[in-house]
Amino acid sequence: xxxxxxxxxxxxxxxxxxxxxxxxxxxxxxxxxxxxxxxxxxxxxxxxxxxxxxxxxxxxxxxxxxxxxxxxxxxxxxxxxxxxxxxxxxxxxxxxxxxxxxxxxxxxxxxxxxxxxxxxxxxxxxxxxxxxxxxxxxxxxxxxxxxxxxxxxxxxxxxxxxxxxxx
Numbered sequence: 383x384x385x386x387x388x389x390x391x392x393x394x395x396x397x398x399x400x401x402x403x404x405x406x407x408x409x410x411x412x413x414x415x416x417x418x419x420x421x422x423x424x425x426x427x428x429x430x431x432x433x434x435x436x437x438x439x440x441x442x443x444x445x446x447x448x449x450x451x452x453x454x455x456x457x458x459x460x461x462x463x464x465x466x467x468x469x470x471x472x473x474x475x476x477x478x479x480x481x482x483x484x485x486x487x488x489x490x491x492x493x494x495x496x497x498x499x500x501x502x503x504x505x506x507x508x509x510x511x512x513x514x515x516x517x518x519x520x521x522x523x524x525x526x527x528x529x530x531x532x533x534x535x536x537x538x539x540x541x542x543x544x545x546x547x548x549x
Contacts, residue, residue: 383478385485388425388435388447395444396437397421399468408503408535409468411528434489438469438478445473448482450490453499461496479509483516491544498544503528504536518542 388396401415425435428449438446448467453459467482490498502509504523518540528535 383445383481384439385436385481386439388437388444390422390425392437392444392447393418393421393425395470396425396435396447399444399446399470402471403468408530409506409509410466411503411530411535413530432493433463434486436482436485436489438482440473440476440478445470446478446482448486450486450498453497461494462499463490463495463497464499464501465490466500474508479512480516483512487516487542487544495544498542500540502538502540504538510538510540513540513542516542 397416397418400410400421403410404412404415428435428451431451433449433451435449436447437444438448446467446469448465450463450465453462453464465483465486467479467486469479469482487498498518499521500509500513500518502513504510510520519542521539521541524537524539526534527537
């Protein structure tokens with residue numbers, strides 16, 4: 383497994399992983415599948431703002447991706463980022479999500495960020511457990527703030543302070 387910065391050649395796999403989640407899962411609260419152009423614009427926007435878009439490569443294939451960006455657009459949140467990561471279901475339960483989240487944490491720490499937020503659908507036990515293992519703590523649940531597949535979804539915010547001495 384290798385985690386590296388993404389490039390344009392990675393976009394078709396990022397798109398496939400994104401659209402699989404859009405069509406079958408509740409980790410991404412979007413209903414309309416993405417296009418190659420929209421994923422390319424997303425990547426360019428993130429990277430242009432100085433945020434990473436990382437991919438995890440296993441056996442020569444992009445098996446997942448992750449990024450972080452601004453938590454909120456106001457100046458007071460400058461040192462807080464919100465992350466997202468997605469792993470191809472065919473590569474699940476092999477430690478790729480753990481490696482990707484750890485890489486995002488290390489990147490944000492090195493970039494001088496102070497806190498990282500994850501927004502997780504409350505029924506996603508695997509993601510909640512992953513975040514707990516890497517030092518995130520539940521900060522609150524927002525009931526029924528999303529809707530997908532004809533049901534209401536609850537959002538759990540998880541929070542982690544970064545750096546060697548985050549206190």
